[in-house]
Amino acid sequence: MNDFEYRDGVLHAENVSVADLAQRYGTPCYIYSRAGLTRQFRAFDEALSGIDHRVCFAVKANSNLAVLQVLARLGAGFDIVSGGELQRVLRAGGDPAKVVFSGVGKTRAEMQLALEAGIDCFNVESSFELHQLNEVAQRMGVRAPIALRVNPDVDPKTHPYISTGLKKNKFGVAIAEAESLYLEAATMAGIRIKGVASHIGSQLLDIAPLLDALDRVLALVDRLAARGIGLVHIDCGGGLGVRYKDEVAPDPADWAAAVKDRLRGRALRVITEPGRAISGNAGVLVTRVLGLKGGQSKAFAVVDAAMNDLLRPTLYQAWMEIVPVTPRSDVPACNVDVVGPVCETGDWLGQDRLLALKPGDLLAVRTAGAYGFVMASNYNTRARPVELLVDGDHVHVARARESFDDLIRGENLLP
Numbered sequence: 213m214n215d216f217e218y219r220d221g222v223l224h225a226e227n228v229s230v231a232d233l234a235q236r237y238g239t240p241c242y243i244y245s246r247a248g249l250t251r252q253f254r255a256f257d258e259a260l261s262g263i264d265h266r267v268c269f270a271v272k273a274n275s276n277l278a279v280l281q282v283l284a285r286l287g288a289g290f291d292i293v294s295g296g297e298l299q300r301v302l303r304a305g306g307d308p309a310k311v312v313f314s315g316v317g318k319t320r321a322e323m324q325l326a327l328e329a330g331i332d333c334f335n336v337e338s339s340f341e342l343h344q345l346n347e348v349a350q351r352m353g354v355r356a357p358i359a360l361r362v363n364p365d366v367d368p369k370t371h372p373y374i375s376t377g378l379k380k381n382k383f384g385v386a387i388a389e390a391e392s393l394y395l396e397a398a399t400m401a402g403i404r405i406k407g408v409a410s411h412i413g414s415q416l417l418d419i420a421p422l423l424d425a426l427d428r429v430l431a432l433v434d435r436l437a438a439r440g441i442g443l444v445h446i447d448c449g450g451g452l453g454v455r456y457k458d459e460v461a462p463d464p465a466d467w468a469a470a471v472k473d474r475l476r477g478r479a480l481r482v483i484t485e486p487g488r489a490i491s492g493n494a495g496v497l498v499t500r501v502l503g504l505k506g507g508q509s510k511a512f513a514v515v516d517a518a519m520n521d522l523l524r525p526t527l528y529q530a531w532m533e534i535v536p537v538t539p540r541s542d543v544p545a546c547n548v549d550v551v552g553p554v555c556e557t558g559d560w561l562g563q564d565r566l567l568a569l570k571p572g573d574l575l576a577v578r579t580a581g582a583y584g585f586v587m588a589s590n591y592n593t594r595a596r597p598v599e600l601l602v603d604g605d606h607v608h609v610a611r612a613r614e615s616f617d618d619l620i621r622g623e624n625l626l627p
């Protein structure tokens with residue numbers, strides 16, 4: 213199921229023509245589908261029905277306020293990694309009591325902000341963080357709810373930049389050291405032990421490593437119980453992959469069924485932190501072809517979106533599908549690299565794509581709803597794109613295109 217389909221030869225976002233949107237709001241332009249976000253959130257929520265659970269959207273995947281608001285209204289919790297993300301969640305009407313705070317380097321100011329807001333849990337990633345959090349909480353006269361994020365040392369079999377659960381990665385507390393750190397945490401006046409967390413990587417196409425990690429974490433839960441430390445929840449992290457090309461994305465229902473099976477007879481709430489699997493296919497990036505040029509051995513379609521708007525292709529060599537908004541048959545298709553205007557050889561959105569194009573045509577990069585706009589920058593003094601949220605026939609400007617004044621805000625000329 214996709215919310216970006218062709219109707220009468222034109223790509224639509226739900227009921228709205230993408231060509232019309234590009235005309236009205238300009239390009240490059242991110243378009244999100246409310247129906248897509250809703251369906252994917254519900255896929256997780258319903259798959260876990262029948263057991264105590266919470267689906268915490270990973271805000272880093274798409275932090276637009278309107279997107280967060282759609283999910284908050286569906287009852288979502290949120291997984292945050294900064295004080296900024298916490299403030300976004302609060303602004304979007306998210307419930308702080310459903311927020312988990314991940315991240316390998318939280319500052320004391322962020323800890324204080326999250327304690328004031330009353331979040332559900334800090335996923336603590338190191339001994340130093342535990343000690344700092346204990347100090348901050350004691351100074352505030354409260355107890356900080358914590359889970360230790362343990363590193364179960366399983367190979368998620370994904371891109372090395374987005375693997376997080378191996379011994380060699382910077383994330384989490386080694387599972388072998390977790391027990392002693394829990395025992396220490398249990399003695400701290402500013403700490404209340406609540407759960408355990410793990411997250412082993414992103415864009416996982418096989419659920420086996422996730423279940424392997426879960427088994428290792430459950431063994432830890434049992435060892436802790438034997439030492440008198442009872443936990444309320446287990447946070448399984450995010451990571452389920454999506455289809456960019458021809459991958460077979462794991463079904464949240466299969467993952468949830470396996471989780472339920474393993475948790476039978478245990479009074480543990482399950483938390484999950486999906487990002488990409490909720491928002492990835494609910495968004496596209498639309499760009500216009502500025503012109504076509506033949507290089508010495510290659511042909512290029514130069515478009516008005518660039519690596520600053522969508523970093524994934526060049527940063528991870530990620531293949532993202534690029535389709536014409538209005539497919540044409542009056543010119544032959546040729547093999548082109550789709551490149552942007554930024555002064556970097558690595559500035560490409562796609563390489564060796566067979567496309568029939570004329571200057572002025574519109575292209576859509578699919579599966580851009582996760583790790584798209586959030587990773588955009590102003591490199592080359594380029595304004596970040598407008599973000600639109602489509603809901604049936606309705607279009608909402610979720611974020612206006614940046615202006616030049618936005619780009620230089622805070623800069624000062626010498627007196």
Ligand code: LLP
Nearest residue numbers: 270314411414415450451485486487488583
């Ligand atoms: N929880 C934690 C602690 C995480 O670090 C992440 C992602 C997630 C949840 C959500 O993972 P997801 O369900 O989206 O796979 N920029 C990269 C992805 C980086 C993921 C970082 N952590 C990309 O564009 O592929």
